[in-house]
Amino acid sequence: MRMTSSVRRHYDAVLETGARFFAARAPELANACWGMAQRFHRGGKLVIYAPPGATFSDAQHNAVEFIHPVLVGKRALPAVSVREAGQLDLLAGPDDIRMGITGHDLAELPGGLQVAFGDRGTCDAGHAFTVEAGDPLVAQEIQETAYHELWELVHVFFEHEGLLQDAACTEETCLTCGDVALPAAVVRVEGTQGWVRTAQGEEDCDLSLVQPVAPGELVLVHGKVALEKVKPIDRFSQEFYPFLTNERVDVPQVLADVARSVQVKWEEVAGLRRATDLAALELALEALRRRVRAGGKVLAFGNGGSATDSADLASDLQTIGVPALDLAGEPAVITAVGNDIGFDEVFARQVIALGRPGDVAVGISTSGRSRNATRAFEQAKRQGLLTIGLVGYGGGGWKDAGEVDHLLVVDSTYIPRIQEAQATIYHALVRGLEEAG
Numbered sequence: 278m279r280m281t282s283s284v285r286r287h288y289d290a291v292l293e294t295g296a297r298f299f300a301a302r303a304p305e306l307a308n309a310c311w312g313m314a315q316r317f318h319r320g321g322k323l324v325i326y327a328p329p330g331a332t333f334s335d336a337q338h339n340a341v342e343f344i345h346p347v348l349v350g351k352r353a354l355p356a357v358s359v360r361e362a363g364q365l366d367l368l369a370g371p372d373d374i375r376m377g378i379t380g381h382d383l384a385e386l387p388g389g390l391q392v393a394f395g396d397r398g399t400c401d402a403g404h405a406f407t408v409e410a411g412d413p414l415v416a417q418e419i420q421e422t423a424y425h426e427l428w429e430l431v432h433v434f435f436e437h438e439g440l441l442q443d444a445a446c447t448e449e450t451c452l453t454c455g456d457v458a459l460p461a462a463v464v465r466v467e468g469t470q471g472w473v474r475t476a477q478g479e480e481d482c483d484l485s486l487v488q489p490v491a492p493g494e495l496v497l498v499h500g501k502v503a504l505e506k507v508k509p510i511d512r513f514s515q516e517f518y519p520f521l522t523n524e525r526v527d528v529p530q531v532l533a534d535v536a537r538s539v540q541v542k543w544e545e546v547a548g549l550r551r552a553t554d555l556a557a558l559e560l561a562l563e564a565l566r567r568r569v570r571a572g573g574k575v576l577a578f579g580n581g582g583s584a585t586d587s588a589d590l591a592s593d594l595q596t597i598g599v600p601a602l603d604l605a606g607e608p609a610v611i612t613a614v615g616n617d618i619g620f621d622e623v624f625a626r627q628v629i630a631l632g633r634p635g636d637v638a639v640g641i642s643t644s645g646r647s648r649n650a651t652r653a654f655e656q657a658k659r660q661g662l663l664t665i666g667l668v669g670y671g672g673g674g675w676k677d678a679g680e681v682d683h684l685l686v687v688d689s690t691y692i693p694r695i696q697e698a699q700a701t702i703y704h705a706l707v708r709g710l711e712e713a714g
């Protein structure tokens with residue numbers, strides 16, 4: 278019963294925290310996507326900082342999604358992850374995007390995702406998304422959905438050339454001093470003053486006439502003065518991105534549509550979490566607990582975004598005192614085996630060397646069709662390891678695999694949502710182990 282309650286408590290906390298966060302921050306997330314798109318359009322890159330440990334796996338996860346997008350037909354965007362804050366100043370220039378991800382380490386609360394534009398001394402109109410949660414693992418899961426949505430939705434603005442126009446960001450330039458008021462999104466509020474983003478660029482603004490106002494809200498601005506708030510559209514088509522076909526660039530409508538899409542994406546992954554087979558999860562947890570109590574260690578592995586998830590899982594287990602190894606985190610071993618034997622053997626070879634009877638192999642995959650992960654399971658079974666697989670696509674290539682003892686399935690074919698739901702699964706395992714002692 279203790280294990281059952283720990284699993285359910287974790288799921289309930291994630292659902293409640295995420296619903297609260299995305300209801301409040303969807304407009305500002307849409308606004309951040311717009312700012313990021315403008316800088317990518319100018320040739321800027323994304324530099325993501327996170328401290329070493331579990332948090333750095335999120336920086337790596339974010340970078341791989343921008344460079345290797347799973348959205349069909351979308352462009353690869355330049356992104357790099359760094360472990361030292363000082364590397365932001367070294368690598369990020371005026372047209373670049375600085376991102377900081379903090380708060381995932383179990384000693385740090387709450388979790389925070391910060392997005393800032395430009396370098397120090399220039400127009401630095403940033404966004405900070407703090408997840409208020411009593412559990413840093415819960416906060417991390419909400420952060421993951423947030424940064425997934427940033428890379429998913431930034432592509433929307435590339436379809437609207439008018440929203441990506443270059444504009445010099447100087448005190449001498451007034452972007453809103455023309456003949457008509459311009460729609461703008463509020464970026465930052467400091468008393469009655471603030472910062473707004475228009476299709477022409479960003480500038481400071483007097484917000485006294487529209488108080489109270491919050492980041493993400495839309496206002497009409499003329500001569501650096503916000504005159505009135507703009508109501509977002511009342512309807513949203515249920516098609517994926519219907520606004521991509523709009524011929525006329527309507528800033529309020531595009532931002533409102535993107536903000537609504539932020540909410541829809543959260544609701545989708547919340548539904549996947551509610552559909553999780555908790556009975557199967559608890560059985561896997563009990564089997565894992567027995568092995569760990571008997572002295573077994575965990576070997577975790579995966580590819581791409583799933584590799585960052587295996588790193589996250591291994592780090593979280595180590596934090597609660599469970600011996601765990603991240604097989605995807607050994608680049609010298611992986612490249613040596615891949616070069617000399619073949620990429621299919623990069624995890625199996627490590628299982629041969631490191632696995633012992635009584636250990637546990639945990640493989641993470643969205644499709645279950647990664648040959649190197651399947652080979653690792655086959656080898657693990659030969660050596661007497663317990664095998665646990667996290668997979669999407671209704672079970673995918675592992676659905677009927679005899680080498681997987683416990684299959685924990687996310688019934689979706691969309692990779693970002695699969696990965697977000699999988700994070701809840703392995704975090705529930707971590708919390709269950711911790712509570713069981």
